[in-house]
Amino acid sequence: MDILTLFVIVPLVTVFVLVFAKNLKQVRIISLVGMAIQFAMSINLIFAYLKERAVNKDIMVFTQDYTWFKSFNIHYAIGVDAISVVMIALTAIVVLAGVFISWKVDDLPKEFFITLIILSAGVFGFFISLDLFTLFVFYEIAVIPMYLLIGIWGSGPKEFSAMKLTLMLMAASALLSVGIFGIYFNSNADGGALTFNILEIAQVNIPVAAQNLFFPFVFIGFAVIGALFPFHTWSPSGHASAPTAVSMLHAGVLMKLGGYGVFRIAMYLLPQGALNWTDFFLVLATIGVIYGAFGAIMQKDLKYINAYASVSHLSLVLFSLLMLNKTAWSGAIIQSLSHGLLTALFFALIGMVYGRTHTRDIAKLGGIMKTLPFIGAVYVITGLAYLGLPGFSGFVAEMNVFVGAFEHADLFRRILTIIVVSSIVVTAVYILRMVGKIMMGPLVNEEHATLPKATWYEKTGLVLLMIPVVIIGTMPYGLSEMIKESIAPFLERLL
Amino acid sequence: MNWNSLLLMRFELGLLFIVLAILIFEIFASKKQKGSIIPFALILFTIHTIVGFLPLEDGSLFGGMFRTNPLLYYFKNVLNVGVLIVLLQSADWLKEKVVQQNKATEFILLLLASLLGMYYMISAGDFLMFYLGLELATLPVAALVAYETSKRESAEAGVKYILSSALASGTALFGISFLYATTGSLYFDAIATTLTASNLSVLGFILFFSGLAFKISLAPFHFWTADVYEGAPINVASYLSVISKGAAVVILVILLFTVLKPLLPFWSKIIYIVAIATMTIGNLFALRQQNMKRFLAFSSVAQAGFILLGMLSVDGLGLATVLFFVTVYIFSNLGAFGVVQAISAVSGKENIDDYEGLYRTNPKLSLLMMLALFSLAGIPPLAGFFGKFFLYAAAASKGYYVLVFIAVVNATISLYYYLLVIRAMFLRKNQDAIPHFNSNFYMKLGLVLSAIGILVAGLYSPLYEYVFTISTNFLN
Numbered sequence: 001m002d003i004l005t006l007f008v009i010v011p012l013v014t015v016f017v018l019v020f021a022k023n024l025k026q027v028r029i030i031s032l033v034g035m036a037i038q039f040a041m042s043i044n045l046i047f048a049y050l051k052e053r054a055v056n057k058d059i060m061v062f063t064q065d066y067t068w069f070k071s072f073n074i075h076y077a078i079g080v081d082a083i084s085v086v087m088i089a090l091t092a093i094v095v096l097a098g099v100f101i102s103w104k105v106d107d108l109p110k111e112f113f114i115t116l117i118i119l120s121a122g123v124f125g126f127f128i129s130l131d132l133f134t135l136f137v138f139y140e141i142a143v144i145p146m147y148l149l150i151g152i153w154g155s156g157p158k159e160f161s162a163m164k165l166t167l168m169l170m171a172a173s174a175l176l177s178v179g180i181f182g183i184y185f186n187s188n189a190d191g192g193a194l195t196f197n198i199l200e201i202a203q204v205n206i207p208v209a210a211q212n213l214f215f216p217f218v219f220i221g222f223a224v225i226g227a228l229f230p231f232h233t234w235s236p237s238g239h240a241s242a243p244t245a246v247s248m249l250h251a252g253v254l255m256k257l258g259g260y261g262v263f264r265i266a267m268y269l270l271p272q273g274a275l276n277w278t279d280f281f282l283v284l285a286t287i288g289v290i291y292g293a294f295g296a297i298m299q300k301d302l303k304y305i306n307a308y309a310s311v312s313h314l315s316l317v318l319f320s321l322l323m324l325n326k327t328a329w330s331g332a333i334i335q336s337l338s339h340g341l342l343t344a345l346f347f348a349l350i351g352m353v354y355g356r357t358h359t360r361d362i363a364k365l366g367g368i369m370k371t372l373p374f375i376g377a378v379y380v381i382t383g384l385a386y387l388g389l390p391g392f393s394g395f396v397a398e399m400n401v402f403v404g405a406f407e408h409a410d411l412f413r414r415i416l417t418i419i420v421v422s423s424i425v426v427t428a429v430y431i432l433r434m435v436g437k438i439m440m441g442p443l444v445n446e447e448h449a450t451l452p453k454a455t456w457y458e459k460t461g462l463v464l465l466m467i468p469v470v471i472i473g474t475m476p477y478g479l480s481e482m483i484k485e486s487i488a489p490f491l492e493r494l495l
Numbered sequence: 496m497n498w499n500s501l502l503l504m505r506f507e508l509g510l511l512f513i514v515l516a517i518l519i520f521e522i523f524a525s526k527k528q529k530g531s532i533i534p535f536a537l538i539l540f541t542i543h544t545i546v547g548f549l550p551l552e553d554g555s556l557f558g559g560m561f562r563t564n565p566l567l568y569y570f571k572n573v574l575n576v577g578v579l580i581v582l583l584q585s586a587d588w589l590k591e592k593v594v595q596q597n598k599a600t601e602f603i604l605l606l607l608a609s610l611l612g613m614y615y616m617i618s619a620g621d622f623l624m625f626y627l628g629l630e631l632a633t634l635p636v637a638a639l640v641a642y643e644t645s646k647r648e649s650a651e652a653g654v655k656y657i658l659s660s661a662l663a664s665g666t667a668l669f670g671i672s673f674l675y676a677t678t679g680s681l682y683f684d685a686i687a688t689t690l691t692a693s694n695l696s697v698l699g700f701i702l703f704f705s706g707l708a709f710k711i712s713l714a715p716f717h718f719w720t721a722d723v724y725e726g727a728p729i730n731v732a733s734y735l736s737v738i739s740k741g742a743a744v745v746i747l748v749i750l751l752f753t754v755l756k757p758l759l760p761f762w763s764k765i766i767y768i769v770a771i772a773t774m775t776i777g778n779l780f781a782l783r784q785q786n787m788k789r790f791l792a793f794s795s796v797a798q799a800g801f802i803l804l805g806m807l808s809v810d811g812l813g814l815a816t817v818l819f820f821v822t823v824y825i826f827s828n829l830g831a832f833g834v835v836q837a838i839s840a841v842s843g844k845e846n847i848d849d850y851e852g853l854y855r856t857n858p859k860l861s862l863l864m865m866l867a868l869f870s871l872a873g874i875p876p877l878a879g880f881f882g883k884f885f886l887y888a889a890a891a892s893k894g895y896y897v898l899v900f901i902a903v904v905n906a907t908i909s910l911y912y913y914l915l916v917i918r919a920m921f922l923r924k925n926q927d928a929i930p931h932f933n934s935n936f937y938m939k940l941g942l943v944l945s946a947i948g949i950l951v952a953g954l955y956s957p958l959y960e961y962v963f964t965i966s967t968n969f970l971n
Contacts, residue, residue: 069956071963072888137875144874147914151922159922163914170910174903181891181899
């Protein structure tokens with residue numbers, strides 16, 4: 001078994017074993033062991049990748065190719081570059097932390113972990129795929145379990161939120177499928193055979209008319225899950241209703257499929273289309289950044305604040321992808337990672353606070369730093385990292401994004417960049433206000449004077465997410481070097 | 496005439512033998528033995544199904560009226576498996592309700608007779624044989640629809656079915672006579688070479704197509720579907736929605752790609768419009784249904800619209816995708832109908848609301864229902880996803896991107912109503928959920944077979960590749 005396919009096999013084996021689990025304890029242990037193996041494999045993958053990269057200069061390494069449907073030229077083709085490797089590592093961390101955070105799930109726990117792990121298998125499969133068809137299959141496998149996860153284990157208007165999220169994302173994937181057909185049936189433009197293989201299509205000059213036609217399909221198809229304005233509306237309600245681990249996984253990882261797909265599929269395979277459509281989507285992304293930030297200011301519910309903040313930060317990812325230069329692109333990737341970790345931390349913390357106080361309303365919370373010192377401290381650190389304090393991953397990401405964006409001298413991009421930069425201030429406002437109010441302010445509710453302390457599994461989950469935030473923040477050089485090499489083929493294709 | 500050549504009719508002769516064997520059993524069986532007709536028929540039919548997979552030669556009989564080739568065997572095998580599942584799922588109902596009334600034998604006989612008609616219909620080499628097969632396939636079903644004589648709805652559905660079915664057959668026959676008038680022949684091969692687009696031949700095509708459209712329940716000929724499905728016994732509804740529809744789709748696509756190919760510029764427009772209308776109307780009506788049978792009826796109308804996408808690619812790809820989709824559709828729909836049947840047999844409940852909280856009492860049935868509905872909605876990695884994706888690919892290969900776009904939008908709408916059932920079963924909690932129950936062996940076997948089909952038919956690529964090969968060979 002090759003090193004990448006294992007990333008799909010291990011979750012599936014875990015699910016298979018889970019089916020036979022007899023009690024809650026077994027369910028927890030099996031899920032934990034499975035996802036811990038997955039985590040160890042992802043760490044191993046980073047080192048194996050660096051080692052392989054030193055000797056192998058191909059765009060993708062660890063490639064494998066098995067024919068699946070011969071007549072359609074569909075293959076099970078896999079391979080990774082630095083971008084997918086770091087995304088896989090992010091996913092493994094967030095899923096493992098999610099298992100810790102979900103330790104207390106007691107309603108249908110077996111089904112919960114099975115669904116969660118199936119979802120993660122879809123995400124892992126997505127990041128290793130080099131074939132549009134398998135990539136699409138894994139994408140849908142990652143989306144559909146959300147319906148059950150939110151609908152069964154969620155809170156609030158969960159049925160509505162689950163339905164809205166599923167339908168919007170599946171409608172997006174419907175658009176995506178049209179785009180994929182457009183790419184596939186034009187992949188013989190240079191006289192070769194029709195193919196779904198991303199690397200092969202990247203060698204083909206698809207007619208410009210077709211690129212212009214299908215770029216928006218593919219772009220919007222992916223960008224909906226990346227919270228592109230005005231298709232972001234599923235995200236706040238979905239996150240607010242989802243159980244903690246699902247919010248973590250969804251905002252932390254699943255929404256990253258959007259940016260990744262936009263970059264790897266839409267922009268890489270349809271470069272002319274990308275160049276022609278950038279201005280339009282740049283405006284949408286800019287609106288998303290600002291809209292999300294102001295949306296977050298207006299919210300009173302902790303989860304909604306974080307959900308809107310995610311809209312803002314992920315629009316920033318799309319924004320910097322559309323800036324079309326090296327620095328902005330590596331900024332986008334680091335921002336994806338950083339946001340994935342930080343937003344997962346936030347949702348985990350909100351879940352912990354909510355589990356103890358039974359409210360997510362800012363007005364009803366205050367001064368819980370004293371009663372929950374560990375959670376409070378991590379909350380403050382997360383908040384500061386989120387608004388871009390140097391020393392944490394958020395700073396590195398935003399630095400790259402804005403430096404890259406300012407490289408463009410034309411007036412249009414300048415103005416948009418200035419607008420987007422101003423969102424930093426807005427971010428600081430809502431983060432500081434929220435953290436200050438609920439952690440530092442006066443005790444609002446007497447009952448919150450004594451709350452159960454953080455348990456070992458909660459602490460483990462938080463620490464697990466915090467470590468990479470600090471690593472990226474203090475030692476960004478290794479990461480950006482690693483990413484830069486993999487950005488080169490994109491530069492060649494687009495510019 | 497060489498007697499060996501009759502082996503080409505192995506499917507038909509085998510089935511005829513079973514029908515006769517059951518008849519003889521009925522004559523000689525004592526009253527006490529009447530119940531054992533069910534295992535007897537099932538064993539015979541299982542053997543028949545297995546024998547069907549043995550290799551067979553190509554050829555034609557009776558001067559070209561009857562023909563066989565790998566594509567037709569393949570589809571007859573698919574029909575066999577489908578009917579086997581229907582029979583397995585009916586066994587319980589037959590034993591509980593029908594054997595006492597001494598009517599179990601007739602039920603099986605009528606069902607198999609109708610299947611025999613379908614064999615002849617798809618194997619036809621000329622319009623005469625085709626029409627005979629069509630009628631033989633339809634008339635027994637009308638009796639089956641009205642089988643629950645104690646229920647008023649069943650009788651009403653029977654009358655509705657026989658009337659509209661007779662009208663449809665008449666229309667098709669009228670169309671055939673026009674085609675005969677323009678070409679001077681009833682043989683498919685002869686018509687294919689001499690047919691040209693003229694007013695008369697186009698009119699003949701429209702009439703003929705309308706007749707078949709009724710069988711497939713394409714809009715605007717779908718009105719009978721929901722009423723008949725609702726009134727008919729569930730297993731008959733499932734037979735109508737998969738076997739009867741599947742056979743009609745396959746003969747339609749074969750005729751369009753071979754005999755009626757000269758009219759391609761004309762019929763592609765009709766298929767285009769009918770596809771959009773059928774998908775959209777089926778979906779919009781399915782949105783508001785409460786009764787599971789009506790719900791599945793409209794869902795099957797919508798599915799028929801998707802099938803038409805494959806017909807727009809007039810080559811091996813189009814034929815293969817249609818055939819493949821029908822195969823996976825049979826498994827998916829039989830899975831869904833099987834669960835409805837199992838629940839209805841125990842509790843008599845058929846409404847979506849009644850399914851609330853079902854997962855917590857009957858997890859396995861709920862899971863199978865979820866698999867079946869997700870497969871119908873086209874969610875990977877289930878078979879339905881591959882079926883739909885390939886149909887879209889067939890349409891997109893000829894540049895029908897707008898149609899594909901409309902289809903994917905419709906697929907999203909359809910996901911909504913499939914999720915409504917899943918919502919009831921999984922999301923809702925209910926104090927008076929249908930209590931836990933165990934189905935009997937036959938039902939379980941029927942459900943397991945459809946589950947295997949749903950899980951494997953798509954992922955196991957050699958199946959599609961085989962269909963693609965026989966389709967390409969068929970058209971050459």
